[in-house]
Amino acid sequence: MKTEEVGDTRKATLMACAVRAECRYGSHFAQAFLGEKWIPCAPKNVASARRFVRDVAADWEVDGEVREIAELLTSELVTNALSHGSSGVSARDAIRVTVSREKExxxxxxxDSCVAIPRMRRADYxxxxxxxxxxxQNLSHNWGWxxxxxxxxxxxxxxxWP
Ligand SMILES: Nc1ncnc2c1ncn2[C@@H]1O[C@H](COP(=O)(O)OP(=O)(O)OP(=O)(O)O)[C@@H](O)[C@H]1O
Ligand SMILES: [Mg+2]
Structure with a gap:
């Protein structure tokens, strides 16, 4: 390959990287993967998952009240993953928490690694x-599995992001 061709390839690669970064993180981009955290399967790590979601939400300027709800709901789902979705897995296994954005x-x-699905239990006061x-269910816009x-x-x- 000639020297000028190497230069052109580098330029094209840099351009592609810049376009990709703009697509992923540009301020107008309303569909994005914002973060991921793996936590070992131990109850003490629920707090770390909560902190992770709170920090991502704060970085992306989510309102304080919504951040608190995100923390609370993360806590419920991670606790469930650890207590109902991790039977038979060792403490060295991990659950994965991801945060993403779809428009607002x-x-x-x-x-988690378990195929049993969550089941809303009948109200028992x-x-x-x-x-x-x-x-x-009550605090989210939507939920599911x-x-x-x-x-x-x-x-x-x-x-x-209303
Ligand atoms: N990640 C999961 N994997 C498998 N089953 C789940 C999972 N999350 C929830 N479930 C099932 O759904 C049921 C209801 O979950 P829910 O969080 O409402 O109650 P709980 O975890 O049993 O009690 P609490 O949350 O009040 O401590 C659970 O008892 C369990 O059978
Ligand atoms: Mg629960």
Whole structure:
């Protein structure tokens, strides 16, 4: 390859990188993957997942009240992933938390390796458990789960950029 051709290839590569960065992180880009965190399967790490989501939301200037709700719902889903979605996995295994944006919605996905799906339990006013998913349902814009080859993700959406 001639010297000027090497220069052209470099220029084209740099241009492609710049376009990609603009697409991913440009201020007008309303569809983006904002962050990912892997946490080892231990209850003490719920706080770390909460902090991660709070920090991403703060970086992207999500309103304080929405940030607090995002933290609370993350806490519920990560606790569920650890207590219901991780049976048989060792403490060295991990669950994955991702934050992304789709137009005005912030989406938090909590991935675990179990294919059992979350089941909203019937209201039992005296019961001490079965409260997590109703909280997620009541405070989120939408929530649900998606099965994938590695298990599933349970997710919620919040109106974060109205
Ligand atoms: N990630 C998950 N994997 C498998 N099953 C799940 C998962 N999350 C929830 N479930 C199922 O859905 C049920 C309801 O979850 P929910 O969070 O409402 O209640 P809980 O976790 O049992 O109690 P609480 O959240 O009040 O401590 C759980 O008991 C469990 O059977
Ligand atoms: Mg729960």
């Amino acid at each position: 919605l912030m989406i938090v996905d909590v991935h 005296l019961g001490v458990s079965g409260r997590g998913l109703p909280i997620v 998606t099965l994938n080859p590695a298990g599933k993700s349970v997710w919620f959406q919040l109106l974060a």
